[in-house]
Amino acid sequence: MLFLVISTPRPEKPTSMASTRHSYWDWMNPLLESGLAVSVHARVGRGAVALFDVDSTETLHRLMNEWGDIVPAHMDVYPLLDQDTAKKFLQTQMA
Numbered sequence: 001m002l003f004l005v006i007s008t009p010r011p012e013k014p015t016s017m018a019s020t021r022h023s024y025w026d027w028m029n030p031l032l033e034s035g036l037a038v039s040v041h042a043r044v045g046r047g048a049v050a051l052f053d054v055d056s057t058e059t060l061h062r063l064m065n066e067w068g069d070i071v072p073a074h075m076d077v078y079p080l081l082d083q084d085t086a087k088k089f090l091q092t093q094m095a
Helices: 014-034 055-069 081-092
Strands: 002-009 036-042 049-055 071-078
Touching: 002 055, 014 036, 014 049, 014 055, 049 055, 055 071
Parallel strands: none
Antiparallel strands: 002 049, 002 071, 036 049
């Protein structure tokens, strides 16, 4: 299950959060290596965008809570379809 998560951290002074932001990357790296996180990008200014490939919403919930414990933030979550699934669905709409 693919989910795009966009974080908007609380408006603390960026320099006061530098060590916290560093620990975010320490947390994220194993997720990238294992494939739970497909990609992650820092947003210009503040925040991040991550693409997760998880087996359940419970796994996503756990990851979002871990993320929020590191960097408190508002998170927008978008469930996604991979390209093959989207094309198959489109075919059913054209039949």
